[in-house]
Amino acid sequence: MVVESGGEVFTVEAKEIILSAGAVGSPQILMLSGLGPADHLNEVGIPVVKNAPGVGQNLRDHPLAYISWKTKPAHELDPNDPRLQFALRYTAEGSEFKNDMIVYMNTFATERVNRGGNRMDPTGIRMILGLDLEVGSGELKLASSDPHAEPILDYNYFEEEFDLSRMRDGVRMCVTLGENESWNDIIESRIDPPDDALESDDALTAWLKREVTTGHHISCTAKMGPATDPMAVVSQIGKVHGLEGLRVADASIMPDCVRSNINVTVMMIGERIADMIIHGE
Structure with a gap:
């Protein structure tokens, strides 16, 4: 070799x-x-x-979507506190794959770093919805024969309707959870997804395809x-x-x-x- x-x-x-x-x-x-x-x-x-x-x-990967809220001024957000301490695992309705979905509760949310965010500057709190078992898959290809050239990654997220439907249902579930009265002293308003993204399946699909990010898996x-x-x-x-x-x-x-x-x-x-x-x- x-x-x-x-x-x-x-x-x-x-x-x-x-x-x-x-x-x-x-x-x-x-x-x-x-x-x-x-x-x-x-x-x-x-x-x-x-x-x-x-x-x-x-x-394969675990695609993620962020459901985020702005918190009230009286709610303290400490960047040095633990941010992910518990999660919800569940099986999507109609799925044959047990525990194919997960929601992480993020008690200190920031703007995404790839969009100029700083991990120490809070925007509020967040639920991170993850698809733990996709039906669809992507591919990796070479950009050229040069070993120094980075390969091309096509995650091909959400090309399968079942993947999309599970994520749409999960987003709506998280939004509903955020509307529970238990959050009244903490949440001021929802940041993402915006209201217009929740008006129809097509609108939510467009938002998901625009906002999806990798689970680094x-x-x-x-x-x-x-x-x-x-x-x-x-x-x-x-x-x-x-x-x-x-x-x-x-x-x-x-x-x-x-x-x-x-x-x-x-x-x-x-x-x-x-x-x-x-x-x-």
């Missing part, structure tokens, strides 16, 4: 290569090495070593599965189908996103595959 480190390029040889660059880095490296969807590799000028259509596909971009599945990239022990001496061990090999934060799952993937390697599997 040819490696660049600190400006130096050299060759590394080993009995087995374990790729653990994460759900963005691993599929990027695989495709740059010629392992990926043949049409896409040809498009960016990379010689195809193995046509693996699942590499970079099946991108990108995963599943080189999914595990049997060799009979053309979209499966690795086996149950992390070995890349159709190649010898290459294994992947990170969030990319999850077949679907877990209905929780993914950090513990990813650590256990590493531990389990390390144990498999030790025992010669």
Whole structure:
């Protein structure tokens, strides 16, 4: 394997290569090495070593929407207090996926940093609605054959109506909760979503598609599965189908996103595959 480190390029040889660059880095490296969807590799000028259509596909995440309120002047907002202390997990109406939704209660809300906000400047309080198990999925593609070029991430949020309907219902539930008299001493007015976004499904859909943000749980971009599945990239022990001496061990090999934060799952993937390697599997 040819490696660049600190400006130096050299060759590394080993009995087995374990790729653990994460759900963005691993599929990027695989495709740059010629392992990926043949049409896409040809498009960016990379010689195809193995046509693996699942590499970079099946991108999963936990999309989030913010339901926010301005608080009354008498309600103290301390930036040094804990901000997320409890959450509501629930199963959406009509869903076969248990606990597919979550709401985090944020007791100190700010404007989003990517919009110029400062984490220490309060705007009020917030409920963060999350879709913990999407039906839809996105994809990761190469921008070019240059390994220094960042890949293109298309989260493809809300292309599936069931994902949208669950989020619309969740937003309306949070809005209703905020109208409960228990909040009378705290809430002055609702910031988001605005009233006009609640007038119809179409209006709320437009607001959701405009305001959705990532839960930072990108995963599943080189999914595990049997060799009979053309979209499966690795086996149950992390070995890349159709190649010898290459294994992947990170969030990319999850077949679907877990209905929780993914950090513990990813650590256990590493531990389990390390144990498999030790025992010669």
